[in-house]
Amino acid sequence: MTSSWRLAIIVFWTAIIVVPIAFGGAFVQRIAALTVLAAIAASAWNIVGGYAGQISFGHAMYYGIGAYSALLCYTKLGWPPIAGVPVGMLLSVCLSLLIGFPTFRLSGHYFSMGTIALATLLGLLFGNWGFVGASTGVMGPAAPRTVFDLVFRSAWPYYIIFLAVLAVVLLSTYALQERRMGFYLRALGASDRAAASLGVKVKYYKLYALLLSGVFTALAGSLYAIMVGFVDPPSVFGIIVSVNMVVMAALGGAGTLFGPVVGAVILVPVGQLANAYLGGGKSGAAYVIYGIVIMVLARFSPGGLLRALSRWPAKRRRHAA
Amino acid sequence: MIFVQVAVNGLLLGAVYALFSSGLTLIWGMTDVINFAHGEFVMLAMYVTFFSYTLLGIGPPGFIIIATIALFLFGIAVYFSLIKHVLRGPMLAQIISTFGLALFLRSAALWAFSANFVSLPNNLVGGTLHIGSINIGVAHLLAGLTSLLVTFAMHFLLTRTTLGSRMLAVAEDATAAALMGIRPDPVQALTWGLGAAATGLAGALIALFFYVSPEVGNSYTLLAFVTVCLGGFGSVPGALLGGLAIGLIQTYTAYFIGATDKNITVLALFVLLLWIRPQGLFGRR
Numbered sequence: 001m002t003s004s005w006r007l008a009i010i011v012f013w014t015a016i017i018v019v020p021i022a023f024g025g026a027f028v029q030r031i032a033a034l035t036v037l038a039a040i041a042a043s044a045w046n047i048v049g050g051y052a053g054q055i056s057f058g059h060a061m062y063y064g065i066g067a068y069s070a071l072l073c074y075t076k077l078g079w080p081p082i083a084g085v086p087v088g089m090l091l092s093v094c095l096s097l098l099i100g101f102p103t104f105r106l107s108g109h110y111f112s113m114g115t116i117a118l119a120t121l122l123g124l125l126f127g128n129w130g131f132v133g134a135s136t137g138v139m140g141p142a143a144p145r146t147v148f149d150l151v152f153r154s155a156w157p158y159y160i161i162f163l164a165v166l167a168v169v170l171l172s173t174y175a176l177q178e179r180r181m182g183f184y185l186r187a188l189g190a191s192d193r194a195a196a197s198l199g200v201k202v203k204y205y206k207l208y209a210l211l212l213s214g215v216f217t218a219l220a221g222s223l224y225a226i227m228v229g230f231v232d233p234p235s236v237f238g239i240i241v242s243v244n245m246v247v248m249a250a251l252g253g254a255g256t257l258f259g260p261v262v263g264a265v266i267l268v269p270v271g272q273l274a275n276a277y278l279g280g281g282k283s284g285a286a287y288v289i290y291g292i293v294i295m296v297l298a299r300f301s302p303g304g305l306l307r308a309l310s311r312w313p314a315k316r317r318r319h320a321a
Numbered sequence: 322m323i324f325v326q327v328a329v330n331g332l333l334l335g336a337v338y339a340l341f342s343s344g345l346t347l348i349w350g351m352t353d354v355i356n357f358a359h360g361e362f363v364m365l366a367m368y369v370t371f372f373s374y375t376l377l378g379i380g381p382p383g384f385i386i387i388a389t390i391a392l393f394l395f396g397i398a399v400y401f402s403l404i405k406h407v408l409r410g411p412m413l414a415q416i417i418s419t420f421g422l423a424l425f426l427r428s429a430a431l432w433a434f435s436a437n438f439v440s441l442p443n444n445l446v447g448g449t450l451h452i453g454s455i456n457i458g459v460a461h462l463l464a465g466l467t468s469l470l471v472t473f474a475m476h477f478l479l480t481r482t483t484l485g486s487r488m489l490a491v492a493e494d495a496t497a498a499a500l501m502g503i504r505p506d507p508v509q510a511l512t513w514g515l516g517a518a519a520t521g522l523a524g525a526l527i528a529l530f531f532y533v534s535p536e537v538g539n540s541y542t543l544l545a546f547v548t549v550c551l552g553g554f555g556s557v558p559g560a561l562l563g564g565l566a567i568g569l570i571q572t573y574t575a576y577f578i579g580a581t582d583k584n585i586t587v588l589a590l591f592v593l594l595l596w597i598r599p600q601g602l603f604g605r606r
Contacts, residue, residue, distance in 0.1 A: 049413075117547070120543060121589060239539075243424070246420075247417055290428070291421045291425025292421070294417055294418070294425075295425065298403075298415070299406050299407060302407065
């Protein structure tokens with residue numbers, strides 16, 4: 001890594017951490033917290049979708065399970081929602097084991113299709129299941145009973161908590177990337193047949209990636225539920241939830257460590273600002289812009305922004321030499 | 322008797338599903354791109370039909386033809402402006418490009434036409450046929466029969482004509498086809514046009530008996546995927562059988578269990594099928 005790259009990364013992280021503190025309006029803080037939350041989810045998706053190249057369009061199933069676990073722990077047992085975090089993670093592991101082996105027989109488009117169907121199915125089932133509030137959804141605690149309920153008026157404490165979690169997710173991904181496992185996953189992503197012929201236990205490593213990715217996505221879902229205090233099937237199982245993770249990772253660069261973070265830092269503020277100034281999600285104007293951004297990205301920067309950027313100076317250097 | 326009535330309704334509905342799914346399977350099989358905006362194509366055709374009637378005063382069959390032609394042109398435009406450029410890129414770029422298109426079309430419709438449900442007057446293609454004790458809506462019958470005809474025509478096009486052979490050649494290997502003197506671009510553009518046209522026709526026929534809203538495409542995209550997976554990718558006769566099966570499953574579930582559960586059974590069966598037989602019922606790997 002060149003020193004200019006290192007400088008760019010330091011500037012980028014300082015900007016992410018400092019900007020919300022410097023311009024600490026409630027609106028900016030909320031956007032900052034949501035950005036970091038989206039970065040967590042997109043980074044989690046990146047493990048199986050980016051590194052291992054299994055493009056899941058159904059990660060909302062983990063997100064939804066995490067979100068529901070948190071708030072159900074509160075409504076059914078009276079525990080603070082955060083107690084639902086390990087429950088959600090455990091359930092996500094069960095889900096990965098349940099679906100991993102059968103769906104990994106599917107490859108390419110088939111895998112994407114199967115995961116979409118599963119997430120939609122779970123959303124429909126939750127929407128018809130009285131125990132989890134059916135289509136009305138579940139509410140979290142309105143006012144904090146103790147500090148463990150993590151109910152804050154300002155988005156500021158959430159921002160700090162989410163940053164810490166994002167750091168954990170990125171460190172895990174980094175550790176993965178540098179170890180043998182990371183090479184196996186990238187080999188899988190490039191071609192699972194070639195990887196298998198070189199002795200990589202394809203199914204085992206795909207499942208391992210899915211487990212890790214699912215656990216972190218469930219965690220992101222729980223955090224979302226804790227911050228927003230309300231979940232219903234479309235808000236956490238909706239296909240747009242999965243699409244957001246994919247698009248953010250793809251925009252920054254799927255299969256790169258910081259790609260999903262870059263994607264989230266660009267797309268979440270764009271979406272929130274468009275929502276605020278173009279009249280809410282109901283009018284559709286915000287998503288018109290979102291859709292255009294996605295198409296332009298796929299058309300002009302198919303490998304993601306980070307890859308495009310890192311290729312550019314290399315080309316210039318070659319010319320100079 | 323009610324059993325037969327439900328079966329008839331299911332088969333007629335299924336024929337329409339088969340028609341727009343054959344559009345998806347054509348595009349998929351011939352250009353290897355999944356069009357995640359497929360349901361939005363249906364939605365667009367439904368709005369074209371609706372506005373042809375309300376604003377221009379064109380009735381059936383005029384508005385059906387207009388919707389088909391409009392979608393044909395739209396498909397070609399989408400190919401040249403978007404698909405052509407991502408076709409040789411990574412798979413992730415292909416997938417998110419059509420996802421972006423879907424999001425764009427749906428939200429643009431929401432923006433332009435509002436979220437309100439609209440529909441054509443109920444008895445535009447009027448009346449009900451009574452055969453014994455079975456009632457068949459003429460609109461449903463027309464939609465079902467037209468769909469069957471067009472699906473057969475598409476199968477004929479692919480298997481018995483020069484154009485079909487060209488499409489298959491380009492699908493097999495675009496470079497080799499180019500060396501044999503077939504330019505891939507016009508052929509693939511035409512594939513997108515024809516696939517979209519079949520979708521447009523299906524959309525116009527559905528608009529005869531179903532409401533129109535910007536969100537309506539959502540469920541059709543998923544239905545088309547399930548149908549195509551059920552039949553096996555790239556197979557038009559497979560899509561026909563898949564469509565008929567889905568129509569039957571939906572109407573029987575709606576009748577015996579409840580209308581809200583009909584998509585749950587379809588999806589559950591689909592997931593099950595993907596586990597047991599990933600290549601589809603009639604597909605070959």
